[in-house]
Amino acid sequence: MSIAIKGCQITRDKDASGHGTIHYKKICSACGYVLPGEGQHSGPLSRGNTFRTFFKCPKCGNKQDIEILGE
Numbered sequence: 001m002s003i004a005i006k007g008c009q010i011t012r013d014k015d016a017s018g019h020g021t022i023h024y025k026k027i028c029s030a031c032g033y034v035l036p037g038e039g040q041h042s043g044p045l046s047r048g049n050t051f052r053t054f055f056k057c058p059k060c061g062n063k064q065d066i067e068i069l070g071e
């Protein structure tokens with residue numbers, strides 16, 4: 001299971017054995033804009049580790065951090 005900490009909402013998680021791809025919507029916490037496309041993370045994300053990335057909001061220009069915690 002993966003937990004959205006910051007800047008995103010998980011729409012599809014890895015399967016029960018921890019394989020597969022995490023899909024997530026990118027959400028700007030400054031203005032609430034939800035990007036139309038989804039981000040994907042296919043690398044390993046083990047329990048207690050955090051996947052970090054960022055995007056620039058096309059609406060307000062905020063540099064939004066994304067954090068997903070492996071659980």
Ligand SMILES: [Zn+2]
Nearest residue numbers: 028031057060
């Ligand atoms: Zn924004």
